[in-house]
Amino acid sequence: MQAGQTVMERSKGPPDSGMNPLARFFFGFRRSSKAMRIFLAIAGPGIIVMVADNDAGGITTYTATGAQYGMHLLWFLILLGPVAYYVQEMTVRLGAVTKRGHAEAIFSAFGRFWGWFSLLDLVMTDWLTMITEYIGMTAAMSIFHFPPILTVVLVWIVMGSMIVSGRYWTWEKITLVFCVINCIYVPAAFMVHPSVKDVLYGAFIPHLPPGGFTNVLFFMLMANIGTTIAPWMLFFQQSSVVDKGLKEKDIKFGKVDTAMGAFLTVLVAVVLIIVCGALLYGQPINSAAQAAIAIMPTSRFIGTTFAIGLFDAGLLGAVCISLASSWAFGEVFGWAHSLNHKIKEAPWFYAYYFFDLLLAGTVVLIPRAPLVLITLFVQVIATTLLPAALVFLIILLNDKKTMGKYVNTRWENIANITIVVTVIVTSTMYGVSTIFPKLFGS
């Protein structure tokens, strides 16, 4: 150790010049393993939000895409990975720098009108989306002859148990296990023995499927974009980053976490399309549960993994969506709103979580409840919130007073604004086409 050298300087190792290769390798390995340990401690919000993005609705969309267009739209799904990354990465920076969730950030920056609009719209959208998650979960479990009430009660127990520990870390680790289960589809993509040539062509050569550009194709592309970026994702990841306590110096690890999540979400989407493209091409498939039943005669194992994956996707979506709303309410009203608080310490935070959970599950159990209408209505309601949430995000990320050196660079603005405008236009057209189906001939 050189005279005057601090402990911190010594721990970084001696300068590279004059070091023998073995010593250089050793210090390089030590630096890398330290970085890996920090990353593993910080990883979580990005992976969870992205994998949860493949919720019951997302799984259904990819299933229908594969059944209708085979491998021809793989390239489009791969392109959506960076789209999701660039949008979600902004929430990491905003959360780490401001230490505020997205709802609170909107209230502070834009005032009470836009704040209440965003909060109440989020609550409505999230609650309706929760119902669609329950629809997916009950449909999946009905394949194994579980009655809906049993599925709903099981979900209540699982989701309730996950959060009562009073530790964010416990909740996160359990959720990451569910994220791993979400990758259950991956082996199925190999088991169906797809044509490698078709997969590579579909994945890396942008082209239109047979039949060219039709209204149906346009509707399907819009549905895929709509399922990739959902408003709750912005609120969830930012609040999760704050609850986890990420600091500005952790932003680079948060970006890697988000990138890994984007990779996983695209991976699951791609394998679903491969499986459905190989086994169900040309068949009219409207839901993932229907796909699982259709696959069962061909391969009971793949059909079973489909059903388990659908249940897991719905559960992950439900967990994240309910937390997104609870965090948003807690931030705005100033309630204790951390998963690091026990129920007695944050009663309103947990009360809202359980209220949301129970109410959405109860709706699914009502006989002759208009579940199809609710599923369609979600698309429309999301259209009112998503553009506002994205525009607020861009404006906040360009506010130098708020973001300091983490403000958007020119290239980030070019990428983000292009993505935001495209997502707003397509999601609006998707919402409008849901209200007026004949408008685009879909």
Add this chain to the structure above:
Amino acid sequence: MNAIIQSLITQVREVNRKYAKPEIEMTRVVKFCLLSLRIYLLLLVALMVVKFIMVAKG
């Protein structure tokens, strides 16, 4: 129940008071974005109302 409702009303008023003034600098770009959002939402709501009327009329 009345006490809970009163408490909620008080909290809402507190939120409104706390966030009465937007902190963001209202540059021309920001004002344009917010105005565009308002017009966008009004058009969307109008479309939904039209659809509702169409469905109600059968």
